[in-house]
Amino acid sequence: MKVNEYVRAASLKEAYSLKKASPKNKVLGGGLWLKKGNADVDVLIDLSRLGLDAIKEEKDYVSVGAMVTQRQFETSPIVKKIGGGVLCDAVHQILGPAFRNSATIGGSVYGKYGFSDVVTALLGFKVDLVFYPEAVISLDEYVKKPGFANGILTEVRIYKSSAKSYFKKVKATALDYPILNLCVTHDKEYRIVVGSRPLVGSLCESAMKYLNEGGKDLDKAVELCLEELKLGDSISAKSEYRSHLARVYLKRALEEVK
Amino acid sequence: MEVKFNLNGLDVCLNVKPGEYLIDSLRAYGVKSVKKGCNASVCGACTVLIDEKPALSCSVLTASVEGKKVQTVESIQEEAGELSEYFAREGADQCGYCTAAVALVVHALRKENPHPTREEIEDYLVGNLCRCTGYQSQTNAVEKYLGGKK
Numbered sequence: 001m002k003v004n005e006y007v008r009a010a011s012l013k014e015a016y017s018l019k020k021a022s023p024k025n026k027v028l029g030g031g032l033w034l035k036k037g038n039a040d041v042d043v044l045i046d047l048s049r050l051g052l053d054a055i056k057e058e059k060d061y062v063s064v065g066a067m068v069t070q071r072q073f074e075t076s077p078i079v080k081k082i083g084g085g086v087l088c089d090a091v092h093q094i095l096g097p098a099f100r101n102s103a104t105i106g107g108s109v110y111g112k113y114g115f116s117d118v119v120t121a122l123l124g125f126k127v128d129l130v131f132y133p134e135a136v137i138s139l140d141e142y143v144k145k146p147g148f149a150n151g152i153l154t155e156v157r158i159y160k161s162s163a164k165s166y167f168k169k170v171k172a173t174a175l176d177y178p179i180l181n182l183c184v185t186h187d188k189e190y191r192i193v194v195g196s197r198p199l200v201g202s203l204c205e206s207a208m209k210y211l212n213e214g215g216k217d218l219d220k221a222v223e224l225c226l227e228e229l230k231l232g233d234s235i236s237a238k239s240e241y242r243s244h245l246a247r248v249y250l251k252r253a254l255e256e257v258k
Numbered sequence: 259m260e261v262k263f264n265l266n267g268l269d270v271c272l273n274v275k276p277g278e279y280l281i282d283s284l285r286a287y288g289v290k291s292v293k294k295g296c297n298a299s300v301c302g303a304c305t306v307l308i309d310e311k312p313a314l315s316c317s318v319l320t321a322s323v324e325g326k327k328v329q330t331v332e333s334i335q336e337e338a339g340e341l342s343e344y345f346a347r348e349g350a351d352q353c354g355y356c357t358a359a360v361a362l363v364v365h366a367l368r369k370e371n372p373h374p375t376r377e378e379i380e381d382y383l384v385g386n387l388c389r390c391t392g393y394q395s396q397t398n399a400v401e402k403y404l405g406g407k408k
Binding site for chain 2: 001002003004005006008028031032035036041044046048071095096097098099101102174175
């Protein structure tokens, strides 16, 4: 990768002004996807000196710094308390520990990659994203809106939950991208997310509404998901296969979390 | 740009390009034990230890290891020697391309989880591909090697 300059930002202010200065200036997360991209970078902005690598338990949420690695995240006893540990189980299935020692939660979320297991699993919960300067946006909103963000993602806030949870990543081999992933959680309310469609995780809102208003027919809920979900073709699978997988795993998920 | 870090117990200062990856800097410096298997972050042959944790050197920019501790298999010669005896006995030493990386990952596993189950061994090593053994002999060797360890 061609990089003209590598800057270890001494402050968020410096990092942000560098990012703003040019679209060819990029923030470095774990650098895994940046490596695949092959784009030429003018200034690569390193955030490692800014203390964004901590996981803290606050009163209502768990604060995950954007530079927290996937490995830190999946081994955190604080994160394990959320949804019966489903977030740890989900992240654990990504490649191997060496990869996860570099990949960051911030990088996984910011890019809202279609195949992202991190995004799908997080969408099973109420999550806010904190950007510098001064902006808080829900993950639900961030995933739906076009484009990325102008600011720098500093923190992912996961609201505490003891929801019954189910996560599934369907993949052809151990180290593969998912063909489909999904996350279903049930606390006072249901949240149903399907991702790698091949597009990024999406909430099945009409099915959620049906169940949250007292609906008991799980097959009907699954059909509502299938009607609403946009499942498409990609190199790994056709939409018909994705539909078949979704139908089976959504039913299993709903059985398990009811 | 100059990057100062500790390599296998020695403080080094390398002159690298900002976009240069650690594997290329290490191999140019003369450390050939680090192998470029895929250059796509998936095979694990390039694994090194950074601050005692496994990392993919093909995907880590050298500039990012400033001030850190980097280890290649040369830093764990005695352990690697002992592990290789187990590999030999199980028939797990074939082309050897994956092996230096596996030795480092086993070293890291032993620190994190001194008495892993067979399943935990396979799980921790999932990111290290081997084109020769079909993995069973490798797992047998690691299981036996770690079986007697404190």
